[in-house]
Amino acid sequence: MCIFCEIIAGNIPSTKVYEDDKILAFKDINPVAPVHIIVVPKVHIESANDVNSQNSDVISAIFEKIPEIAKSQGIDSYRIINNCGDDAGQTVKHLHFHIIGGLEMGEKIL
Ligand code: 5GP
Ligand code: ZN
Secondary structure, three states: OOOHHHHHHHHOOOOEEEEEEEEEEEEEOOOOOOEEEEEEEEEOOHHHHHHHOOHHHHHHHHHHHHHHHHOOOOOOOOEEOOOOOOOOOOOOOOOOEEEEEEEOOOOOOO
């Protein structure tokens, strides 16, 4: 099992901020901003390259909940990041979206 599947299964502890039948959101262990949440589908999808018509329901489930998750952390302005593949620095090969906020980031990519 990958690290995030282990977190979803409860085998590795995490600070959960939202959970339902399709998705889990938890605090990043190494936050880069005052708010840094990871949102994952419960089903293992390796990366954005592996989203298809059979599994894309979890993508809408994630984006439908992101505003609520952000609001629960006290922010309504944030950056959503998905790293897809090695060149983009994807270290955990389980599709995830970073919600980053709580600071002024400006217009630059990073
Ligand atoms: P990536 O670089 O793949 O886009 O992002 C992976 C993120 O997962 C990193 O920001 C890293 O800090 C976070 N992460 C890796 N392992 C764990 C863990 O065991 N628990 C939590 N909460 N976050 C993790
Ligand atoms: Zn996984």
